[in-house]
Amino acid sequence: MTRPLDAKELAARFEGVFGAAPDGVWQAPGRVNLIGEHTDYNEGFVLPFAIDRTARVAVRVRPDSAIRMLSTFGNQGLTTADARSLDRATARGWTKYPLGVIWALQQRGLNIPGLDLLLDSDVPRGAGLSSSHAIECAVISALNELTAASLGAEDMVLATQRAENDFVGAPTGIMDQSASLRATAGHAVFLDCRDQSVRLVPFDADSAGLVLLVIDTRVSHSHADGGYAARRESCELGAEVLGVRALRDVGLEDLEEASGLLDAETFRRVRHVVTENDRVLQAVELLDTAGPGAIGPLLDASHASMRDDFEISCAELDLAVEAARTAGAIGARMTGGGFGGSAIALTPAGSAQRVRTAVERxxxxAGYAAPGIFSVRPAAGARRLA
Structure with a gap:
């Protein structure tokens, strides 16, 4: 990956492309989900943090309704659209994310003008680190300011979720954009997905002598495909049969009864969500009291649950987790929606290189493509750069 452009460089590139300076430059981070997978759309608990890899957008409002967009990566040229007639069916590639945000804001009754936009991002795409939400959160931050919409973080979260669900066609929850918009440096975001309440939980791996490694398997995934939607449908079926509003309302003590009411596959899906919610609560308590070094077993248990009960892992993710643990990581799990993407490994700093080497070997x-391995730290949320 080429070096990301800073705000001054992106503004200069924008001016070279569009012939005038941008109105500003905004950025929003990707995220790693420390623990709490597929619990968000079940109104449960999640514990992500924003990472120090971001999407950056230079934006200028236009006097007409024309939309012109270009990115610094890939081979997709200048894309044009009309703010008065956005078409979900024809949106392609990364441009469907900013177009989805514009559409969602229009659905809220806001008048969104035409604009010129240049995107630069160093959030790996298809890696389960929420590169799409980083784009959306950078764009909505820019438009919120440029149009004086005065939306709060909670409103921007819901608007980007609508963009994902109804424009992009991905049935995602609110975790990714909540982390991108509401995070602070050095903390994980403990999010209650039922009421959007947030508590920032200290996560200082450095002080504990630990490193959080991301292992990008290079197996691309998409939330808009059928696997993610099928898991969500299973959860909705489980909640309906059990007579609850959402699986958030099912406790560990209810699982024995649930096993007699649900078919075997639906029960496994339900069991993952119920136990994963409990693991999030345990992780928050341990981070508050004992620190990052105590959560390793919860990461391991989370991966086993996703592999066996929710069945969203893959051979590359399982190998990454196994190799990292064998080489000295104190806990490892896949992160993100599954079916590819990345694993995380919480590793003693002195063992980080050994873990990297072991996973690569x-x-x-196994004959797999070489993984991308890098460390991340909890970073600040979306903000204006220039």
């Missing part, structure tokens, strides 16, 4: 021996 394991992938090579």
């Amino acid at each position: 394991a992938f090579a021996e």
